[in-house]
Amino acid sequence: MEICRTKAEMRAVVRGWRRKGETIAVVPTMGYLHEGHLSLVRKAKAEADRVVTTIFVNPTQFGPNEDLDTYPRDEARDQALLEQDAVDAVFMPSVEEMYGAGGDTYVEVPGLSAILQGALRPGHFRGVSTVVSKLFNIVTPDIAVFGEKDYQQLVLIKQMVRDLDAPLKIIGHPTVREADGLAMSSRNVRLSSEQRKEALALSQSLNEAEQLAKGAPQITDLEAAVRGSLSDAPLGKVESVDIRDAETLAELGGALDRPAVILLAVRFGTVLLIDQRVVSPAT
Numbered sequence: 001m002e003i004c005r006t007k008a009e010m011r012a013v014v015r016g017w018r019r020k021g022e023t024i025a026v027v028p029t030m031g032y033l034h035e036g037h038l039s040l041v042r043k044a045k046a047e048a049d050r051v052v053t054t055i056f057v058n059p060t061q062f063g064p065n066e067d068l069d070t071y072p073r074d075e076a077r078d079q080a081l082l083e084q085d086a087v088d089a090v091f092m093p094s095v096e097e098m099y100g101a102g103g104d105t106y107v108e109v110p111g112l113s114a115i116l117q118g119a120l121r122p123g124h125f126r127g128v129s130t131v132v133s134k135l136f137n138i139v140t141p142d143i144a145v146f147g148e149k150d151y152q153q154l155v156l157i158k159q160m161v162r163d164l165d166a167p168l169k170i171i172g173h174p175t176v177r178e179a180d181g182l183a184m185s186s187r188n189v190r191l192s193s194e195q196r197k198e199a200l201a202l203s204q205s206l207n208e209a210e211q212l213a214k215g216a217p218q219i220t221d222l223e224a225a226v227r228g229s230l231s232d233a234p235l236g237k238v239e240s241v242d243i244r245d246a247e248t249l250a251e252l253g254g255a256l257d258r259p260a261v262i263l264l265a266v267r268f269g270t271v272l273l274i275d276q277r278v279v280s281p282a283t
């Protein structure tokens with residue numbers, strides 16, 4: 001596996017592959033890899049000749065009071081996991097290498113950046129769309145694979161790629177869960193054992209909502225049912241429950257009449273957990 005710490009090293013590796021006519025898939029991550037990331041890597045391997053994983057804890061997507069400093073990092077373990085999964089190259093630049101001095105350009109998808117998680121985390125999605133554009137320009141992949149767990153991020157990146165005519169395909173991949181249903185996240189390790197038990201309420205509330213959705217309920221009733229189920233976790237502070245059009249994230253009202261995504265954000269102490277599920281009325 002090639003370890004590239006500079007843009008020049010990454011570009012040289014990509015040039016070599018391109019000369020042989022090989023296709024490239026990228027899996028952008030912030031490291032501290034878990035089974036969820038590795039499932040994205042496997043999907044990428046199935047879709048292209050070469051796979052690059054990027055590991056970069058991107059400071060521009062963290063707000064001033066967010067967990068940039070305590071975000072878990074373990075470079076050696078990440079490298080070992082990627083070797084096992086036969087990734088071809090890992091791009092792990094420093095902040096200085098990535099941003100240098102005096103950067104003044106952003107990529108922004110203003111509509112999708114301002115709603116839902118974006119309203120709770122001002123500047124977050126501008127940081128994401130900017131760094132993802134930079135990674136696409138450095139790696140020049142044919143395909144990029146993102147988890148559906150960060151659903152708004154996935155919808156936003158698809159929109160950005162469409163709007164900018166970026167020459168690559170975005171693939172979304174389903175959320176990977178622990179055996180008991182908790183969505184995998186690098187942040188799960190920071191939950192206390194009590195919080196960890198209660199965090200199960202997220203996936204349980206989504207399971208219940210999926211069943212309820214089949215009967216085409218009123219959106220307000222569906223939301224009330226999800227909130228009711230989350231109240232089984234008193235250590236969790238529900239930051240948001242949103243039910244939106246699954247394709248566009250537009251608001252929905254009345255009875256459920258199309259695929260909708262339920263997006264949850266629940267805070268346990270300093271740890272913000274998110275989860276999502278696409279639900280549909282029975283046809």
Ligand code: PAF
Pocket residue numbers: 028029030056058061128131132150153
């Ligand atoms: O989903 C993530 O881990 C990050 O938001 C990403 C896409 C790697 C950009 O920093």
